[in-house]
Amino acid sequence: MLSKKRPNERCAWATFIDTYQMAVVGPKKWIKCSLMILLIATKVAPLRNPRNREEAMNSSRIIFRTVTIVAAICSGTAYADSPRTGNLQIKIEITKDCQVNTDAKNSAINDAVLDFGSHGVLNSDIDAQTAGAGSIRVQCTSGVDYNIGLDGGGTKDTSNRRMKSTDAANTETIGYQLYSDKSGGKVWGNTAGTDTVKGKADGTLQSYTVYGRVIAQSTPPAGIYSDTVAVTVTF
Template sequence: MVRDIISTSMRFSAGHLAAISFLLASDISATAATATGSLNVTITIQAECTVVSASDLDFGTHGVIDANLDQTTSISIQCTSGTPYAVGLDAGTGSGATLAARLMTGPASATVQYSLYRDAGRSQVWGDTPGVDTADGTANGSAETLTVYGRVPAQATPGAGTYSDTVAITITY
């Protein structure tokens, strides 16, 4: 009998607690309200190309230039996916330079002739006229690496010193 009274009390207490919890939850949810909306998020992507990096073209240290000196370097570009591009290289800053005969300038304005090519066989001079003598392609949206093939041809060797040139890279898109 005592057990029945305790059990009934516990049930009664548990029942009361459940009812109170329900009433409290009902009162809170009855007074709470919600509203919904939306947020539009947009971006407009336009065609763009950038030169990511360009490594120096270093022909090293030599004495007499009595044979071709070949070397390569790379240019990394990135364009918006699907964008057609043409990468051009100008004749450089050497006085009197042309696309076929660029000039590195050194001591006493002496020069060393060199050329830049788009192919490993060094037969396609790399210039700056889109569709004619440039490296053309269609971008995939990721950085792309282009190889520049350089050659210093055999020539009369100027005086000792360091010779250099600066070639502008232009991406037409």
């Protein structure tokens, strides 16, 4: 006759079978679980017929502990199967800076332009102003206080600005002035805090209009007259 399994042994084997069924969820885990099954078999075989109650209890403990290990490995909670995580730190440092006459993407630098147009004689004042992309454009780090200054151009004198002929043989000039207001009451110079224009940066591209006037004067020979004024931003 076949001997009947003792209650503790039947309980352990039932737990083992449940653990094995839970473990078989994929080829890789199946191999791991199969190895664990062999381990359990070697532990269980010598203890199938305990001689006394104490030995029976020890048998149950060994089987239970071994099955618990199998359950941990096969269920994916074992340390060998656990993912490892870390962190990727992202950073950037923003420093105080200003850029002048760049486009919205800071990809190109274009001079501001003030064009008085074409005229035959200078017998009356001629007013003009910058507009759109021709205005002075400043972009600074948000929160920066800055001043925009305009120098005296070729004469280096903000009180006596003059345009020269592009024809080297022509020495005649045309007087003009630049202002920060439309009425022409505030000459735009380059002395910070005195005749410059103040700005408060918000991080975006900010535009400033320059107003100009050619006062009535003697008309020089025909031709093109121009001057280059440096724009300086201090912050």
